[in-house]
Amino acid sequence: MRQAVMTEPGKIEFGDVPEPKAGEGEILMRIKRIGVCGSDIHVNKGKHPLVTYPIVQGHEFSAVVEDVGPGVEGIEKGMKVTSRPQVVCGECGPCKRGDYHVCQNLKVEGFQINGCAQDLFVTTKEKIVPLPDSFTFEQGALIEPASCGAHSTRRAGNLKGKNVVVLGAATIGNMVAQCARARGAKDILICNYSGGYKLEVAKKCGLEKSFAMKDMKLEDAVKKFFGDEGVQVIFECAGSPDALTQGLQCIEKGGTFVILGVFEENPVVDMAILGEHEISMIGSLMYKHEDYLDAVKFVENGDVITEPLVTKSFPFEQYMDAYKYIDENSRNVMKIMIDMD
Ligand SMILES: [Zn+2]
Ligand SMILES: [Zn+2]
Incomplete structure (x- = not known):
């Protein structure tokens, strides 16, 4: 079968293994689509601190079940599936408490152990996630970033009746905003620095309220869109110190x-605001x-x-072209898919 190995940053070798x-x-899966994400790009550039080469990339994907080993129930050949890319120890404190996603010895496929950039890939039964037949393979491959949205919006507690701001409008920001809506947030405002394509995509996803931070201060945007109601929950998905500062200045007390x-x-965090406004700042x-x-x-x-x-798809053999395309069009790219068919 085909396999793509990143032997060093910026270099992929295709093998027959x-x-x-x-x-x-x-469960043995036949991989159908692989989404390329921000962390993959860091690996391609040699800027991911926790990766050693050679590495097989790929952690967000859709697949069809090819074969099922003994002791697996409810999963059958031909089913559409995806699976979590987390390999955990099961023995550390977080694992014992059921918080395996923050396992002290967490390994993620495509980063610390090999991922799914190959025709066939094996996962374990506790990680398999069946997909409805109605799903496209693109939808299946987007379940991983959508799950980041599902998790962070669950971390935020009850969103019902609350106004939400999402800082950052790339794939994760978009998914967080949509999951906040799915969890019953009252209203959602999404923004990025430069506006453009990513906010147009947000609109197409029904996220009507958006603005570019280069044009407007967050505080003014919150007034404009939420009036006196203010904002109760903010998700920082941009990694921007300035967005973080502006967010902290305008989030409602508590x-x-x-x-x-x-x-x-x-980044510099204003601990006086955090303390005296009793802001809960939590990781996800x-x-x-x-x-x-x-x-x-x-x-x-x-x-x-x-x-x-989904902005564009590339055939498996053109994996490197996908990175090149992302590099050259960063402001106009959301999700790039690798098509294994
Ligand atoms: Zn990812
Ligand atoms: Zn563990």
Whole structure:
């Protein structure tokens, strides 16, 4: 079978390797689409701190079950599936508490262990996620980023009756905003720095309220869109120190600030506001299994709209061209798919 190995940053070698088999409690999947995400781009540029090469990339994908090992129930050959890319130890404190997604020894497929950029890939039964027959393979591959949205919006607590601001309008920001809507947020405002394509995609996903931070201060935008109601929950998905500062200045007292963005520089946080306004600032990492299930439900119900997010697809053999395209069109790219067919 075909396999794409990133041997060093910016270099992918295609090999022909033996097909894996499904052992006890395992499922063999035929990979259909692979989404390329921000962290993959960091790996391609050699800027991901927690990766060693060579590595097989690919952690957001859709597949069809090819074979099922002994001890697997409810999963059958031919089913559309995806699976969580997390390999956890099961023995550390977080794992024992059921918070395996923050396992002290977490390994993520495509980063610390090999991912799914190959024709066939094996996963374990606790990680498999069945997809409805009605799903396109693109939708299936978008369940991973949607699950980041499902998880972070669950971390934020009850969103009902609350106004939400999402800082950052790339795939994760878009998914967070849509999941906040699915979880019953009163109103949602999404923004990025430069506006343009990503806010148009947001509109196509039914996120009507948006603005570009280069044109307007967040405080003014909150007044414009939410009036006196203000904002109670903010999700930072941009990794922008300035957006973080502006958010902290205008979030309502007692509000919740969820951090998803990756900050290249260590930002300055105004601890006086955080303390005296009793802001809950919480992190959000990846997802748990229930977030995958929520994400599937949201997409199936139409609460999360995925079609506008897919910008372009590249055949497997042109994996490197996908990176080049992202590099050259960064402001006009949401999700790029690798098409294994
Ligand atoms: Zn990803
Ligand atoms: Zn663990």
